[in-house]
Amino acid sequence: MNELDLSHLLLEAFRSLEREIVAALEDRGASELRPSQAVALLLVDRAGTRLSDLAQRATITKQAMMQLVDDLQEMGCVRRVPDSQDARAKMVRLTAKGLRLRASSRKSIQAVESRIRRRLGSRRYEAFRATLAEVSEAEE
Numbered sequence: 001m002n003e004l005d006l007s008h009l010l011l012e013a014f015r016s017l018e019r020e021i022v023a024a025l026e027d028r029g030a031s032e033l034r035p036s037q038a039v040a041l042l043l044v045d046r047a048g049t050r051l052s053d054l055a056q057r058a059t060i061t062k063q064a065m066m067q068l069v070d071d072l073q074e075m076g077c078v079r080r081v082p083d084s085q086d087a088r089a090k091m092v093r094l095t096a097k098g099l100r101l102r103a104s105s106r107k108s109i110q111a112v113e114s115r116i117r118r119r120l121g122s123r124r125y126e127a128f129r130a131t132l133a134e135v136s137e138a139e140e
Contacts, residue, residue, distance in 0.1 A: 017112065024108035030101050032075060038105035040068045041077060041098060048091035050083065077101055 004012070021035040030038070043049065043057045055065035069092055072078045077098035083089035094102060117125040 017116075020112045020115070021108060024111050025104065028104040028108050030104040030108065033101060033105065037068060037072055037075075037077075038101075038108065040065070040072060041094065041102040041105050042109070044078065044092055044094050044098070044102070046094075048081065048083075048093040050089055051092060054092060072098065 018035050021038065025031060025033050025035070025038060033041075040054065040058065043054050049057075051065055051069060052062055054069070055062045058065060069078060069080070073080065075097075076095055078092050078094055080090040081093055083091045120128060
């Protein structure tokens with residue numbers, strides 16, 4: 001028997017999860033969003049959020065978050081406004097379209113997670129989440 005190593009299993013699970021999220025976004029009329037963009041919209045506070053804070057929340061580099069925000073701004077989902085606390089900084093704020101797509105994103109991701117919970121059962125689902133969190137923390 002040819003067993004896959006853990007990294008391959010995690011990668012395949014990630015790809016499967018992304019496919020499910022894409023399908024759920026399409027079902028909710030948000031097909032223009034990639035899963036990473038959907039998650040980024042969920043990280044923006046109603047009053048706006050600094051790019052560096054978004055990057056930290058998403059655990060990605062500022063450069064990667066800047067690209068995501070650039071793409072979302074091009075799509076009309078976010079806008080950059082001056083930060084009232086720091087003249088050098090910009091805040092990322094959701095537009096009306098961004099608010100609508102964030103709601104679709106939240107529902108899509110929740111639907112996918114609910115399906116996984118039903119598939120695994122609540123106890124296995126919670127154990128799976130706890131294990132993933134533990135493995136993720138060990139890396140830091």
